[in-house]
Amino acid sequence: MPDDLLFQELTKLKEQIHFHNYRYHVLDAPIISDAEYDKMTIRLREIEAQHPEWVTPDSPTRRMMGQVADKFTKVQHPGAILSLANAFNVEDVRAWYERILKLDSRVAASGFVLEPKIDGLSVVLHYRDGLFSLGATRGDGEIGEDITANLRTVKAIPLRIPVGGESGTAPAYLAVRGEAFINIKDFETLNQRLEEAGEKTYLNPRNTAAGSLRQLDPAITARRPLTLLVYQVVSIEGATSPATQWELLATLRKLGFPVTPDAELYPDLESMLKACERWLQDRDRFPFEVDGVVIKLNDLRLAEELGVVGKDPRGAIALKFPAREVTTKLLNIGVNVGRTGVLTPYAMLEPVEVGGVVVKQATLHNFDYIAEKDIRIGDRVLLKRAGDVIPYVIGPVVDARSGSETSFTPPKTCPACGQEVEHYEGEVAWYCVNAACPAQLIRNLEHFVSRGAMDIVGMGIKIVEQLVEAGLLHDVADLYQLKMEDLLKLEGFAGKKAENLLDAIDASRTRPLARLITALGIRGVGEVMAADLAVAYQDMDHLGKATPLELQMMDGVGPNIAMAIVDWFSRPANQTILQKLKQSGVWPVKPAPASAAEGKLSGLTFVVTGTLPDFSRDGIKEWIQARGGKVTDSVSKNTSYLVAGESAGSKLDRARALGIPILDQAGLLALAGEQDA
């Protein structure tokens, strides 16, 4: 890039970072996510590294903090309230280690403490003769704001130390630093209450915590479910501060401060890095939002001697998790038609990376959601993608509006077939009730051929769409009438491809009853329920004759599911499908009653987590079910065994907490009498 363009980019970045700093630190109203902010800063640092002669004293990289808002009294901190440098992967952490090891060889023997990096707000708490005397925000790191009255309302903060019953003595003066935040569950409850009261809901726990602490009226703060964890001694008089971070956490705990129970101590780099990998995998185990893991040298004297770079201490680093919340532009709103005809709006977004993948679309749930959140086309929106959750739009960043945004009007007709849409009393959803709607047919077929259903290998959405468009499929049963000559006429279907597809369809004819029940997509009937139904009924004819009352006698079947099953069989279009399937020989019957050997797992309920050496997720399910066992998704007190493979996550913790016995693959085989443990 030519120098003048690069210089322009630098000037623009500096301006933007200053602006977003001000929004974040002074106004508590950021309009971009931390990840986007980090990205700008990294780019600015990059350019400045290439051209050191361009670095000016007012560059945000020389300062990296905001100004102090003036609605509260200013407080000088007793020591610098530092920030942390970021690492984005394990290699960055290794590089950090090499850097500081070069500066001081004692780094090799220091050991490390890992702590959750809580996505909250840094606060400093002062105690004189054991009494909570002052509480301040971080501010610019040197001067914060006096929010004592607000912090006093936070129940996690001890008003006197040591807290009754705890041992240890309070030093004459102590200033500690911690993170104030709101637990995810409490945040959800708060939003639910606000929604019920018809009030505006909050976007995320962090912004709510920040807003709550900077209320001028402490009574409002008191109603917010704020909490806190402490992790640092900023200043101490009348006692010496512990020599290691590990002891420091213990001392603070002893004095009665809330301290994370999740800190871990590692003797060397390799064991610490291994643990970091685990933290990256298992970030959901915390009850609060965690945006990374903080790695601290355990030797605090050494850390102190290593000094700081700008505002970042050399002795610690934050390994950031991929961001799960980012903001991006809502370009347009599209509408999908689902398997049951439900119209679902989705956001078309300016592509953005979130949770480690690039997202272009996200769900908007339903039309009421768009109206309630007042989401407009052209808005900057906050987007979330967490774990297995489908990306969704949390809401608009109202402050970022330019005035050119436009409201969205839900369609009156189905976007796929043009038929007028309908709405049922008491439901939020709008439906296309046209049984011949091509969009519904495509969704139905997609589900029918999927892995957990009839598992027609190689039949993806593209082929489904192509066959529907060519008029070869009018319902799922038509799959079994497909002929070679029909397929060969289609674009891209050379001999082998058509043959493979017909073979895959053929192979699916003999799938067991449970899979066919799953594949037909009856509302509320998933894989687990289908497996239960397949045990209780001999074939589709028998299931079709079941009464709602009879169905409700089964475990897990309530009135809604019972009605959905009966309703499905009462529809003529579905009866036609069943007849066609029967004529094509796709008519599984319940397997013969399990012999003693096969029924070894009867009456037992299993949950499977992690990766097993010799089974896929579906494979192990079928294996257990074939031996009479039941497989469910979540661990409860009714779980007989948890089967845990490699990198098992939170289910393993939950099973341990509930005292559920845990088996590995060999243990499971032994239980079924098929192999020694």
Ligand code: IVH
């Ligand atoms: S230590 C010198 N420990 O992360 C000490 N910070 O990105 C520097 N944070 O400003 C901070 N959890 O607000 C530390 N366990 C933890 C933390 C933590 C969250 C925040 C803190 C800091 C920011 C840096």
